[in-house]
Amino acid sequence: MKAKPRSLLGIEPLDSRQILEILTLAKRMNPARPRTTLRGRRIALLFYENSTRTRTSFEIAAKSLGASTVVIHATTASIEKGESLKDTGQTLQSIVDAIVIRHPSSGAPILLSRLIDIPIVNAGDGMHAHPSQAMLDAFTILNHKKSLKGLKIVTIGDIFHSRVARSDAHIFSKLGARIVFCGPDVLLPECARELAPGVEIVRDMEEAIRGADVVMMLRVQQERLSGMQINIDEYIRRYQLTPAKLKLAKKDAIVMHPGPMIRGMEMTDEVADCKQSVVLEQVLNGVKVRMAILTTLLGGKR
Amino acid sequence: MSTILLQGGHLIDPASGFDALADLVLKDGLVAEIAEPGKAKAVADETLNVKGMIVAPGFIDLHVHLREPGQTHKESIATGTAAAAAGGFTSVCAMPNTRPINDSPAVTRWMQDEERGAVVNVFPIAAATMGSLGEKLSDYRGLKRAGAVALSDDGKPILDDHIMREALALAAKVGLPVIQHAEDTKISHGNPMNEGATSFKLGLRGQPAASEWQMVERDIRLASQEGGRLHVAHVSTAKSLEMVRLGRKSQVQVTAEVTPHHFLFTDESCSNYDTRYKMNPPLRSAADREAMLAGLVDGTIDAIATDHAPHAQFEKEVEFDKAAFGITGLEIALAATITALQHTGKITLTRVVELLSTNPAKIMGLTGRGTLAEGSIADVTIFDPKKRWTYDLAKTRSRSRNCPYGGMQFYGKVRTTIVGGKVVFSEL
Numbered sequence: 001m002k003a004k005p006r007s008l009l010g011i012e013p014l015d016s017r018q019i020l021e022i023l024t025l026a027k028r029m030n031p032a033r034p035r036t037t038l039r040g041r042r043i044a045l046l047f048y049e050n051s052t053r054t055r056t057s058f059e060i061a062a063k064s065l066g067a068s069t070v071v072i073h074a075t076t077a078s079i080e081k082g083e084s085l086k087d088t089g090q091t092l093q094s095i096v097d098a099i100v101i102r103h104p105s106s107g108a109p110i111l112l113s114r115l116i117d118i119p120i121v122n123a124g125d126g127m128h129a130h131p132s133q134a135m136l137d138a139f140t141i142l143n144h145k146k147s148l149k150g151l152k153i154v155t156i157g158d159i160f161h162s163r164v165a166r167s168d169a170h171i172f173s174k175l176g177a178r179i180v181f182c183g184p185d186v187l188l189p190e191c192a193r194e195l196a197p198g199v200e201i202v203r204d205m206e207e208a209i210r211g212a213d214v215v216m217m218l219r220v221q222q223e224r225l226s227g228m229q230i231n232i233d234e235y236i237r238r239y240q241l242t243p244a245k246l247k248l249a250k251k252d253a254i255v256m257h258p259g260p261m262i263r264g265m266e267m268t269d270e271v272a273d274c275k276q277s278v279v280l281e282q283v284l285n286g287v288k289v290r291m292a293i294l295t296t297l298l299g300g301k302r
Numbered sequence: 303m304s305t306i307l308l309q310g311g312h313l314i315d316p317a318s319g320f321d322a323l324a325d326l327v328l329k330d331g332l333v334a335e336i337a338e339p340g341k342a343k344a345v346a347d348e349t350l351n352v353k354g355m356i357v358a359p360g361f362i363d364l365h366v367h368l369r370e371p372g373q374t375h376k377e378s379i380a381t382g383t384a385a386a387a388a389g390g391f392t393s394v395c396a397m398p399n400t401r402p403i404n405d406s407p408a409v410t411r412w413m414q415d416e417e418r419g420a421v422v423n424v425f426p427i428a429a430a431t432m433g434s435l436g437e438k439l440s441d442y443r444g445l446k447r448a449g450a451v452a453l454s455d456d457g458k459p460i461l462d463d464h465i466m467r468e469a470l471a472l473a474a475k476v477g478l479p480v481i482q483h484a485e486d487t488k489i490s491h492g493n494p495m496n497e498g499a500t501s502f503k504l505g506l507r508g509q510p511a512a513s514e515w516q517m518v519e520r521d522i523r524l525a526s527q528e529g530g531r532l533h534v535a536h537v538s539t540a541k542s543l544e545m546v547r548l549g550r551k552s553q554v555q556v557t558a559e560v561t562p563h564h565f566l567f568t569d570e571s572c573s574n575y576d577t578r579y580k581m582n583p584p585l586r587s588a589a590d591r592e593a594m595l596a597g598l599v600d601g602t603i604d605a606i607a608t609d610h611a612p613h614a615q616f617e618k619e620v621e622f623d624k625a626a627f628g629i630t631g632l633e634i635a636l637a638a639t640i641t642a643l644q645h646t647g648k649i650t651l652t653r654v655v656e657l658l659s660t661n662p663a664k665i666m667g668l669t670g671r672g673t674l675a676e677g678s679i680a681d682v683t684i685f686d687p688k689k690r691w692t693y694d695l696a697k698t699r700s701r702s703r704n705c706p707y708g709g710m711q712f713y714g715k716v717r718t719t720i721v722g723g724k725v726v727f728s729e730l
Contacts, residue, residue: 128505
């Protein structure tokens with residue numbers, strides 16, 4: 001049996017039992033019914049990158065457990081003056097009990113966990129990982145499907161730049177799903193199939209979506225393209241989720257999006273607002289899952 | 303000057319074809335006598351018993367960064383050459399990316415000044431273009447006169463075809479090789495690691511193999527038109543080696559070096575965002591690593607060079623994409639070569655000496671070095687090829703510790719390093 005994790009740096013180091021424990025705990029969590037599990041604990045939300053959804057979600061989750069939070073934005077802190085991650089981390093370590101970190105550099109939370117000794121929660125690092133998002137995505141699917149075993153989950157769009165796609169693939173793979181990646185060459189290199197067991201690549205969107213249980217749409221991260229050429233009109237024609245394409249999926253398929261969603265780009269209004277879309281449900285589930293994550297890492301004896 | 307007798311060793315000198323037990327007498331800074339064991343005529347002031355050891359011409363590192371002038375928080379000529387001596391290198395060729403850039407005879411001379419405290423020979427490689435900006439050639443004749451042995455903008459490849467053509471043509475006239483760090487930065491974008499399944503998994507942007515081999519291909523094409531000698535620095539991809547082979551077939555004078563890390567490791571070593579495995583060119587695929595080993599065996603690769611690149615802890619203990627490129631390597635080059643290649647039976651000890659001494663001397667045109675023939679310069683490396691040891695990074699002579707070799711077990715240990723007839727390192 002693996003030791004209980006102290007930090008959540010990614011999905012890869014976890015086994016399915018540890019993942020399901022957190023997801024089961026998340027079912028009992030509800031921000032409308034605050035708990036006192038983390039009363040007196042201080043959690044720093046260290047954000048080197050802008051984020052509304054994830055930061056708010058973690059903040060509400062922490063407060064719903066009785067913890068106090070302090071939000072540190074890179075632009076307002078000594079970080080802007082050139083302080084290293086090491087020094088920022090060591091400074092925080094002496095005054096908080098845990099750090100939730102969002103960082104534009106892949107691997108930054110792993111570096112931080114090597115440098116300091118308090119629990120670290122990865123709230124998204126570069127293009128690498130976004131484990132709490134992956135857990136809330138798995139949680140949301142489990143609200144609609146009995147299990148992930150054997151499900152066909154198709155992820156469509158800008159997979160190269162997406163930490164969500166990577167962490168999702170790891171969690172879906174560990175929970176037994178088939179993962180189909182779909183997107184143009186520049187946003188989905190062939191080596192993506194080596195990411196995790198069960199990952200396939202299908203370039204044609206209609207073929208990819210046929211018979212899917214879950215359709216996960218991703219935003220094209222235009223701010224990260226750095227020189228890559230994307231023809232927007234062609235992208236929309238080939239990869240936008242329309243009601244017609246959605247019909248190819250299973251009747252009870254659900255449509256997901258980690259946000260922020262660009263209507264008219266990766267999906268039409270009709271799809272974004274259709275009954276099969278669980279995008280808003282993902283947001284609420286985010287708080288529950290993050291309450292479960294913080295409880296698992298910080299709850300129990302001090 | 304004293305006379306040293308090296309007694310009972312196994313002398314290997316590929317340049318003269320000597321490979322037998324022999325006594326070696328060093329006198330007045332030169333190789334004075336090679337004699338059958340116990341039959342040396344000279345009277346020695348000092349006798350070193352080197353039984354069981356290999357006595358080889360001093361190793362020559364074609365590629366080091368001594369960081370001086372300008373970045374002595376990383377290394378100095380004194381500390382870098384001390385590490386070189388411990389690694390059996392009697393000569394090092396120092397890259398010009400110092401501060402200021404070594405693009406002038408003045409800096410070239412300054413680096414060789416006795417006051418720098420070098421314990422081994424320092425041969426500066428001067429910048430091929432002013433400020434290594436790739437725009438205007440530096441003064442090749444003046445640099446050669448000041449002691450430069452080659453020209454390179456290492457780390458800042460010469461991208462412009464026209465400038466590379468001019469550099470090759472002028473260097474050919476002056477009689478110096480041009481060393482290229484082959485990287486098309488328009489393709490590599492300075493990305494922190496090799497492009498492949500590992501970089502995808504880590505969410506790091508990668509340098510495709512093509513950013514290297516396409517530049518090697520171009521350089522060989524230009525060299526075939528302009529003449530001159532092209533030396534490919536730290537080759538890292540299988541395809542680059544193919545280009546070198548093709549170039550040689552069409553009579554282009556092209557040589558190539560490889561670093562120990564490119565034949566020891568692959569990009570999978572970056573899996574934990576460990577910046578000790580971040581260097582440029584980056585660690586490549588398993589197939590590329592195999593190709594490096596094969597190239598060392600079949601002769602495509604001429605030399606092993608360390609690309610010793612010291613950095614302070616604060617420059618490495620940061621996010622992977624922000625960390626400085628490069629690792630130190632002077633002290634383990636021989637051990638790495640023996641462990642990966644000779645101990646495994648892939649190459650002979652003679653080939654080891656060729657890769658570390660004979661060929662580097664030829665590439666840089668260092669007359670009187672890279673051989674132990676009578677009358678040559680008394681630069682000698684004595685090593686025990688069978689000795690098993692663990693590299694203790696805490697004891698490094700370098701000012702920096704940015705390398706993954708600490709705690710690694712190796713075969714093959716340098717025992718004594720002699721420069722110009724003077725012992726500069728000894729563990730006998």
